Amino acid sequence: MSAMLELKDLYGGYGKITILNGTTFSIPRGTITTVIGPNGAGKSTVFKAIFGMLDIHSGQIIFDGEDVTRSSPKQMIGHGVTYVPQGRNVIPQLSVWHNLEMGGITSNDQASVKRRMELVMDQFPMLRQFKDRKAIELSGGQQKQLEIARSLLLDPKMVLIDEPSIGLSPNLVQEVFETLKALRDEGVTILMVEQNAKAALAMSDYGIVLELGQMRMHDKADKLLADPKVGQLFLGGHMEEVA
Amino acid sequence: MAELLQILVSGLSAGAIYALAAVGFTLLWQASQTINFAQGEFVMLPAFFVLAGMTIFGLPLWAAILTAMVLSLLILGAMFKKLIVEPMLPHGTLPLVIATIALGLLMKESVKEFYSAQGQPFPTLFPQHVLDFFGASISVQDICNLIVAFAAIISLQLFLGRTRTGRAMQATAQDPRVAEILGVDVKRMVMYTFLINGALAAIASILISPVYLAKFSNGETLGMIAFIAAIVGGFNQIKGALVGGLLIGVIDNVAAVYISAEYRAAIPLILLIVIIMVRPQGIMGTSEGRTV
Numbered sequence: 338m339s340a341m342l343e344l345k346d347l348y349g350g351y352g353k354i355t356i357l358n359g360t361t362f363s364i365p366r367g368t369i370t371t372v373i374g375p376n377g378a379g380k381s382t383v384f385k386a387i388f389g390m391l392d393i394h395s396g397q398i399i400f401d402g403e404d405v406t407r408s409s410p411k412q413m414i415g416h417g418v419t420y421v422p423q424g425r426n427v428i429p430q431l432s433v434w435h436n437l438e439m440g441g442i443t444s445n446d447q448a449s450v451k452r453r454m455e456l457v458m459d460q461f462p463m464l465r466q467f468k469d470r471k472a473i474e475l476s477g478g479q480q481k482q483l484e485i486a487r488s489l490l491l492d493p494k495m496v497l498i499d500e501p502s503i504g505l506s507p508n509l510v511q512e513v514f515e516t517l518k519a520l521r522d523e524g525v526t527i528l529m530v531e532q533n534a535k536a537a538l539a540m541s542d543y544g545i546v547l548e549l550g551q552m553r554m555h556d557k558a559d560k561l562l563a564d565p566k567v568g569q570l571f572l573g574g575h576m577e578e579v580a
Numbered sequence: 581m582a583e584l585l586q587i588l589v590s591g592l593s594a595g596a597i598y599a600l601a602a603v604g605f606t607l608l609w610q611a612s613q614t615i616n617f618a619q620g621e622f623v624m625l626p627a628f629f630v631l632a633g634m635t636i637f638g639l640p641l642w643a644a645i646l647t648a649m650v651l652s653l654l655i656l657g658a659m660f661k662k663l664i665v666e667p668m669l670p671h672g673t674l675p676l677v678i679a680t681i682a683l684g685l686l687m688k689e690s691v692k693e694f695y696s697a698q699g700q701p702f703p704t705l706f707p708q709h710v711l712d713f714f715g716a717s718i719s720v721q722d723i724c725n726l727i728v729a730f731a732a733i734i735s736l737q738l739f740l741g742r743t744r745t746g747r748a749m750q751a752t753a754q755d756p757r758v759a760e761i762l763g764v765d766v767k768r769m770v771m772y773t774f775l776i777n778g779a780l781a782a783i784a785s786i787l788i789s790p791v792y793l794a795k796f797s798n799g800e801t802l803g804m805i806a807f808i809a810a811i812v813g814g815f816n817q818i819k820g821a822l823v824g825g826l827l828i829g830v831i832d833n834v835a836a837v838y839i840s841a842e843y844r845a846a847i848p849l850i851l852l853i854v855i856i857m858v859r860p861q862g863i864m865g866t867s868e869g870r871t872v
Contacts, residue, residue, distance in 0.1 A: 388761065390760075390761075410760055410761050410763060411763040411765065414762075414763040415763075420761050422757075422761060426755075426758045426761070427758070428750070428751045428754050428755055428758060428759070429754055429755070430750065430754055431747060431750060431751060431754070435747050438744065438747065439747065439748065439751055439759075439762045439764070440762060442744065442748055442762055442763055442764050443762075443763035447744075487762070
């Protein structure tokens with residue numbers, strides 16, 4: 338299977354501070370890959386690097402066979418990548434409907450954006466119910482669903498999703514995971530960072546262990562789950578301590 | 581009763597013009613954290629563009645107004661953003677505030693130096709009749725000013741709420757980080773805000789100058805009133821700036837007649853103090869507490 342996304346020896350950070358130290362991995366098409374690792378490993382930073390929100394010092398990002406290194410967020414959306422950062426990302430005073438619309442703001446084809454909005458609301462019936470409410474009035478879980486729905490507006494090839502489970506009840510986490518699986522089954526490639534590593538790996542196809550801005554392990558998710566070194570990592574330790 | 585009606589109408593009329601300046605003020609704050617202390621001078625200057633167009637270049641009034649509008653968009657909108665806000669903002673809000681104070685002084689002194697230190701009569705766009713309405717003398721000019729100012733604010737509200745670009749501007753103002761990840765052209769949206777502010781200032785200038793004469797020092801009171809109106813109404817709401825502007829216009833006029841003409845300038849300041857003590861987020865405002 339050809340790679341959807343490839344990072345080649347990526348160095349980058351904020352200004353002079355380097356966080357990514359030669360990050361290299363590739364993500365196969367139509368799969369869910371979860372990035373795990375200790376705090377400060379650079380998990381969220383990798384997403385920002387891919388999405389054009391980080392200073393890249395050297396290295397390459399290849400998406401769908403094209404060099405997209407240092408593309409702007411808008412250009413990345415054009416390439417078919419969307420990004421759901423961690424925390425709250427709704428536009429608080431706009432309605433649910435208009436939040437969805439913003440997911441298609443880069444498109445000039447308004448008719449197709451409207452159609453996609455309807456489609457996405459079929460996928461997330463809650464959104465249709467609360468269509469005219471201000472986004473800020475939704476619960477945390479509903480807001481997360483709105484963000485995910487909004488990231489699907491332009492029918493992306495790949496979704497980057499950072500810590501979708503934060504602040505959600507276990508039921509809602511399962512719901513979000515089911516949504517992501519359904520997307521994968523439709524052919525969307527998903528790259529996820531998740532604190533809740535065990536649960537995330539259990540529903541993923543692949544896992545990547547990131548440490549100090551470098552890829553340490555990259556394997557099938559079930560293999561990583563069974564690996565004692567990774568088990569140690571879940572408990573907050575470093576891999577070297579067991580190795 | 582007739583007298584009160586008369587005062588209310590002229591208060592609302594003045595208030596609607598203050599609201600134009602106050603709305604621009606809050607827009608700039610929302611979109612780019614710019615507190616523009618030159619806002620009063622922004623309202624003072626376009627009238628002089630019109631006068632210069634008419635006296636120096638011999639343009640008819642309508643052409644001079646059109647030229648003034650274009651110059652306002654260019655200078656008070658685009659150049660203000662490019663030459664002052666963009667270079668200063670990375671250094672923080674305070675340096676930018678100081679820069680806008682300096683800009684206000686520069687504009688004021690330039691008009692005084694290069695045009696005139698005297699108040700200049702300014703052509704009015706509207707008939708000067710006075711209507712008799714149940715014994716109250718209502719000036720047609722006041723009514724027209726009120727209508728034009730309201731029309732401008734309502735069109736702005738419609739633009740922000742009913743168009744995709746308007747909503748993208750709202751998204752930018754509410755959360756620029758999220759707007760960016762959605763692919764909104766954040767820089768362009770901020771530029772639009774500055775252009776809108778330039779246009780609002782020009783409209784306010786053209787409406788208010790026939791009433792008070794065009795004078796280099798007009799910005800002092802106008803800027804203060806716009807600032808107070810924005811805070812009283814609620815700094816983060818266009819509706820708030822509108823309410824604040826109208827309220828100050830009315831209170832100012834009522835106070836001048838019923839309380840004391842000498843102390844009228846103090847009344848908006850007293851209102852400001854009361855609001856800050858009782859309802860710091862402003863009459864219409866929502867508090868800007870942030871949850872993480």
